[in-house]
Amino acid sequence: MKKPFASPEKLREIAAEFGTPCHLYDASGMIRNLRRLQQAFAWNPGYKEFFAVKATPNPYLLQILRQEKAGTDCSSLTELIMSDRCGFKQEEIMFSSNDTPDEDFKLALKLNATINLDDISHLDTVLRLNGGQKLPEKMSCRFNPGGVFEVANGIMDNPGDAKYGMTREQIKQAYAAMRDLGVRRFGIHAFLVSNSTSNAYYPKLAKLLFELAVEIKAELGIELSFVNLSGGIGIPYRPEQEACDIEAIGAAVKAAYDSVLLPSGLGSLSIYTELGRYIMGPYGGLLTRVQYLKDTYKLYAGVDACAADLMRPAMYGAYHHITVVGKEAWPADHIYDVTGGLCENNDKFAVDRPLPLIDTGDLLFIHDTGAHGYSMGYNYNGKLRHQELLLQQDGSVRRIRRNETPRDYFATLDFSGLFEDLSEYGC
Structure with missing residues (x-):
């Protein structure tokens, strides 16, 4: 069984301090x-x-x-x-x-x-x-x-x-x-x-x-x-x-x-x-939180990360293992599609994946994103790429790349100052 390189307690601590989603490296x-x-x-x-x-x-x-x-x-x-x-x-x-x-x-x-x-x-x-x-x-x-x-x-x-x-x-x-x-x-x-x-x-x-x-x-x-x-x-x-x-x-x-x-x-x-x-x-993982649960023709767990954070499943149909943090010992007796918020139906980290019962607010650790994870990110749909964190040898965590902001997204546009002041949008 694949296990995250950090304990459930450590992952919760990281999510509480830095927020999600984030790429975490060991x-x-x-x-x-x-x-x-x-x-x-x-x-x-x-x-x-x-x-x-x-x-x-x-x-x-x-x-x-x-x-x-x-x-x-x-x-x-x-x-x-x-x-x-x-x-x-x-x-x-x-x-x-x-x-x-x-x-x-x-x-x-x-x-x-x-x-x-x-x-x-x-x-x-x-x-x-x-x-x-x-x-x-x-x-x-x-x-x-x-x-x-x-x-x-x-x-x-x-x-x-x-x-x-x-x-x-x-x-x-x-x-x-x-x-x-x-x-x-x-x-x-x-x-x-x-x-x-x-x-x-x-x-x-x-x-x-x-x-x-x-x-x-x-x-x-x-x-x-x-x-x-x-x-x-x-x-x-x-x-x-x-x-x-x-x-x-x-x-x-x-x-x-x-x-x-x-x-x-x-x-x-x-x-x-x-x-x-x-x-x-193997020494990178995408830590993301479940925002929504949807039950239509399938069960969907919607998370705050998306294919802009990890492109491989959408682009290649690649498999990345998923751990529901704190439920490692629970039976994988529910079938979910784990989805992101892009307006693309292939924005799925997992399709028909057996997982433990998922609740809104659960943390998911998506394994093996240490290579070709963040680096293949993109801004389609106006999505902003998320932070990278380093779990250091002494157990401390350092932010090694901040979240992108709307100001970053608009920075390359030469449009007569249209995007200079974004304060009304909370940016």
Whole structure:
């Protein structure tokens, strides 16, 4: 059974002090999980985790991760700015983007971040923006093997239908051109699967990239400096799902490393990962209060959060477990749709979900929102995004992002001062 990372008493205390809804993060759990990941790959001296900022873009969390020796994986101008302001420097920042604006590449170059090219045509863009004579000393390319990607238990995803990365021939052409334009430290990156809880995904991906590294050395004389396995290791959103075994995954990647790279003289190659969801996902929850109970053709529990706070159920049909705070031991003998206030019928955190009897005023803890929760929020319907709170290691709680206000919502409008004074609306 899934349990919140804070006790019912603590959750009630937080709701009373800060109000609902709120995204709550557990610093201790996040740190513990990152350290476990780092230990699983400690056999590789150059190993580094580059936390995917898109998963949870909050400076307080990034600074904690930086203290734990993680880097950042960025894909936009604002993520680069946030990383820089949080103290991540140069090779601590990986920049992977597609259809990238010049402004983003310019800042990545200025920060001396490691640029991971999505397409061979980006070489010309980066060269132009870097002065036209040479490329940065360290760069990477993103590989897409095409077709389908399978492991022992069947098809996992369809890279051939994905917009990301270069073909095998394109990536070799890119490395040859990069070498001629001054690159001396080369990396390779691939992201083929999202949210896999299979222990087989990373080892198979690693073997694929290791074999390509050997091929590149043989054909081009280029020795890669690092292989970035990217993200893809997921979390068990459903209570019946098994979590992946990160220690077993690390050991299996090592076995592939030893069997493929060592005989080819590539034993100094570093391993990178970008596991935002794995690190943070289980250590965030959306705390929301039941406002209304509706009984028509179904039972509805209407809460003060909505899809603007957590988009995944509406967008993907994704499952997020729900705990009725204080009723953990009660039988789940009622069937509810748990709904938000958007004018969209898919604004549902749960559909036909067995839950204990719910009363108006009950607190609900929606699990596993630590990644791709707040970060995917939006303002459709004029909804305002809500606060983020951090449960710190000493048990205290800190607000790390305030609630949006109507003033924030109207701030980007240039409309002759129409929204300057909102006092009559209580804003």
